[in-house]
Amino acid sequence: MITCDQAFDCMTDARRKDSPELAAHLADCPRCRQMAETLAPAVDLLTGPVPPWMSGEAVATRTAADTETVALAVRSAQRLGRPRTLLGTPLRRSLLASMGGALVGALAMALLLPAQKPSRPAAGEVCTWQNRSAAMVNDAKTLALSCVVCHIQDTK
Numbered sequence: 001m002i003t004c005d006q007a008f009d010c011m012t013d014a015r016r017k018d019s020p021e022l023a024a025h026l027a028d029c030p031r032c033r034q035m036a037e038t039l040a041p042a043v044d045l046l047t048g049p050v051p052p053w054m055s056g057e058a059v060a061t062r063t064a065a066d067t068e069t070v071a072l073a074v075r076s077a078q079r080l081g082r083p084r085t086l087l088g089t090p091l092r093r094s095l096l097a098s099m100g101g102a103l104v105g106a107l108a109m110a111l112l113l114p115a116q117k118p119s120r121p122a123a124g125e126v127c128t129w130q131n132r133s134a135a136m137v138n139d140a141k142t143l144a145l146s147c148v149v150c151h152i153q154d155t156k
Helices: 004-012 020-028 030-047 056-081 090-112 132-137 140-151
Strands: none
Touching: 004 020, 004 030, 020 030
16 A cells, blocks of 8 residues: 555656556545545646657757757847947938038028118108007017118218
8 A cells, every 4th residue: 555645646647647547546545535635637748748849849840940049149249339420421422511501501501691681661650659559569679770761861
């Protein structure tokens, strides 16, 4: 007769799970019989055939894919290891240079072109300062320029 511990070992061993000693112990021990019923699905999984993903054949077929994966990883690491240039490709450099030139040209035109002088009001118009609603609409610079144009005579 075997003990309960030995019965458990027999239940979990694929070679001894059908032994006559285990059957005799399970007939006499209700606790081990209940444990055998509870463990039966798990024991079948453990002692059943090996799934293909765990076999050596699956590992052998994956080696070709693994070498491709390693080569891809090496190429990616080499690409990441290269120092990046500040401006990148020649196309990017030429685009940045043309955008910079356009910006410099626009700034030069804005600074070098003379500001447009305000024109004198027509003969029948009222002075901007006397027309309070117009004075509120205009900003201070425009208001001052309109006063200079109207009230200070040209010295020419």
